Amino acid sequence: MPTDSRRITGPETSQSPHIYQKTNGTEIVLIDENKKRQDGRGLGDIRPMFLRAGIVSQARGSAYMEQNQTKVICAVYGPREIARREEFSWKGQITCEFKFATFSCLHRRQPQQDGEEKDFSVQLLEALEPAVCLHKFPKSQVNVYVTVLQDDGSALAAAITCASVALADAAIEMYDLVTGCSARISGGHILLDPCHTEEYRSEKDNTVNNGSVTLGLMPSLRQVSAVTSKGELEFEHVKKAMDQCLEVCQKLYPVLQQSLIKSVKEKLEMDKLSDCHTT
Amino acid sequence: MVDVQLSDAEKIYILHGIQDNCREDGRSCEDYRHLEIESNVVSNTTGSARVRLANTEILVGVKAEMGNPAPEKPDKGRLEFFVDCSANATPQFEGRGGEELATEISNLLSRSYDCPSCFDLSSLCVLPGQQCWILYIDVLLLECGGNLFDASSIAVKAALFNTRIPKVTVREDEGHTELEISDDPYDVQRLNVQSVPCIVTLSKIGHSHVVDASQREEACCLARLMIGVTEKGTITAMKKEGSGSLDPASVEDMMETGKKVGQDINISLTCVLKMEERQGVKRQTIGFLR
Numbered sequence: 001m002p003t004d005s006r007r008i009t010g011p012e013t014s015q016s017p018h019i020y021q022k023t024n025g026t027e028i029v030l031i032d033e034n035k036k037r038q039d040g041r042g043l044g045d046i047r048p049m050f051l052r053a054g055i056v057s058q059a060r061g062s063a064y065m066e067q068n069q070t071k072v073i074c075a076v077y078g079p080r081e082i083a084r085r086e087e088f089s090w091k092g093q094i095t096c097e098f099k100f101a102t103f104s105c106l107h108r109r110q111p112q113q114d115g116e117e118k119d120f121s122v123q124l125l126e127a128l129e130p131a132v133c134l135h136k137f138p139k140s141q142v143n144v145y146v147t148v149l150q151d152d153g154s155a156l157a158a159a160i161t162c163a164s165v166a167l168a169d170a171a172i173e174m175y176d177l178v179t180g181c182s183a184r185i186s187g188g189h190i191l192l193d194p195c196h197t198e199e200y201r202s203e204k205d206n207t208v209n210n211g212s213v214t215l216g217l218m219p220s221l222r223q224v225s226a227v228t229s230k231g232e233l234e235f236e237h238v239k240k241a242m243d244q245c246l247e248v249c250q251k252l253y254p255v256l257q258q259s260l261i262k263s264v265k266e267k268l269e270m271d272k273l274s275d276c277h278t279t
Numbered sequence: 280m281v282d283v284q285l286s287d288a289e290k291i292y293i294l295h296g297i298q299d300n301c302r303e304d305g306r307s308c309e310d311y312r313h314l315e316i317e318s319n320v321v322s323n324t325t326g327s328a329r330v331r332l333a334n335t336e337i338l339v340g341v342k343a344e345m346g347n348p349a350p351e352k353p354d355k356g357r358l359e360f361f362v363d364c365s366a367n368a369t370p371q372f373e374g375r376g377g378e379e380l381a382t383e384i385s386n387l388l389s390r391s392y393d394c395p396s397c398f399d400l401s402s403l404c405v406l407p408g409q410q411c412w413i414l415y416i417d418v419l420l421l422e423c424g425g426n427l428f429d430a431s432s433i434a435v436k437a438a439l440f441n442t443r444i445p446k447v448t449v450r451e452d453e454g455h456t457e458l459e460i461s462d463d464p465y466d467v468q469r470l471n472v473q474s475v476p477c478i479v480t481l482s483k484i485g486h487s488h489v490v491d492a493s494q495r496e497e498a499c500c501l502a503r504l505m506i507g508v509t510e511k512g513t514i515t516a517m518k519k520e521g522s523g524s525l526d527p528a529s530v531e532d533m534m535e536t537g538k539k540v541g542q543d544i545n546i547s548l549t550c551v552l553k554m555e556e557r558q559g560v561k562r563q564t565i566g567f568l569r
Contacts, residue, residue: 117396131524134522171533202395211394211486224524227519228517230516232509234514235535239531242531246527
């Protein structure tokens with residue numbers, strides 16, 4: 001990874017103490033005998049969700065989302081003129097920047113975007129692009145910035161949901177919102193909305209049929225705008241996981257709408273107040 | 280992706296052809312173009328391969344170097360993917376122009392190799408916690424003729440099949456360990472690439488989908504699904520690419536096709552690689568490299 005020479009980096013070879021932690025030799029049990037997960041959820045249950053639009057006052061649009069300990073904030077700026085003017089284009093551009101805050105994960109993240117974050121940025125962009133009416137703002141661009149404040153699993157799915165609400169909050173014309181959902185596949189079981197301990201990691205899950213699927217859906221059009229998977233999986237399991245994610249995405253839709261309605265109402269209220277002051 | 284300019288009429292021509300399962304070069308929707316594979320083409324590497332898929336030309340070199348294993352995986356080696364989009368292929372890649380595409384390819388490659396059941400990284404370990412082999416897999420793009428992801432993954436698999444890492448013996452000597460690398464060219468360690476995946480790209484054009492899209496077909500396509508498929512027919516990585524969206528039912532259809540085509544590719548690739556190896560030095564050179 002290229003490093004920024006102007007930034008003073010810490011000692012190069014420091015490690016998070018978590019990797020030296022004793023695991024007591026026992027594997028983490030994802031599902032107990034009552035088909036409950038560690039945090040008491042059933043296999044198909046998702047975590048409670050908090051979503052609010054209009055958090056960053058100076059951004060054109062913004063949203064904040066929580067799923068227990070996963071916390072994501074997103075701000076949208078634009079449409080504005082493309083900084084480095086290239087050729088003329090009838091279509092607008094979206095740029096996405098996905099960043100884990102340096103303190104958001106168990107190990108410390110570098111201030112610069114690493115490979116995983118770049119990968120997530122591209123996936124986020126591809127999830128949002130189909131939903132935005134790009135032809136409505138020719139030769140200009142919209143910037144979407146997503147920062148994960150705390151990562152407790154399913155960060156990409158949360159980022160997709162949060163960013164689409166922020167785009168709508170910025171009054172960017174869209175065909176539909178996009179909702180995201182992740183699933184962890186472990187053996188024959190599908191765990192929806194995995195938290196950090198449940199997420200797939202290639203170093204500890206050695207057997208076939210261990211992995212994860214993330215899906216982005218435009219609910220009212222019922223179109224898949226993003227789908228990714230990790231780990232070696234059989235086709236049948238991927239399909240099953242996708243179907244379950246699809247249902248969850250569909251169910252989340254009203255939550256997104258509610259948060260937008262609330263934000264619009266608040267904005268109208270503000271406008272009314274400022275009108276009173278001027279007259 | 281690399282742009283080609285197509286008029287609307289040309290796009291409709293391609294689209295209608297695909298609807299009738301007959302593409303502009305006469306292939307059906309599930310056919311690949313002619314593929315050339317040659318391995319052991321660069322002498323300074325631990326393993327190398329050249330793949331030519333119609334107009335797409337890719338050269339892969341694998342270099343094995345010794346290094347420290349990652350602290351969270353002390354008993355495993357590492358694969359480092361790097362893709363170089365050379366400006367030889369198209370002037371658009373000049374400077375940092377090809378970087379975006381390059382990281383996309385290398386990210387998908389490393390994701391599809393990142394599962395212990397498909398590639399055994401512990402065979403690259405020399406001394407747990409201290410020394411391991413790091414394989415630098417460098418993909419060089421020499422010509423772009425569409426379907427770069429599939430071609431690179433095939434080339435990477437071929438190069439890994441060709442890789443021969445020198446044997447290392449560890450000797451305990453009065454408290455400190457000594458590593459000795461064998462200089463016998465036949466005393467080597469080979470990699471098991473049996474269950475290594477190949478990437479299959481399915482491009483949605485109109486209401487159908489095609490495999491191995493040419494550059495002109497890529498220009499008509501809004502959404503692609505890329506799947507890493509192993510010989511057993513399992514998925515190791517999946518990704519949707521492009522600015523379009525897909526119907527859930529068509530995602531399933533595309534996965535079905537991807538599985539079938541991917542298994543076929545893996546099987547015939549293994550067969551071809553073994554055949555080439557049997558020929559040994561008597562093998563004819565087909566490419567420009569000799």
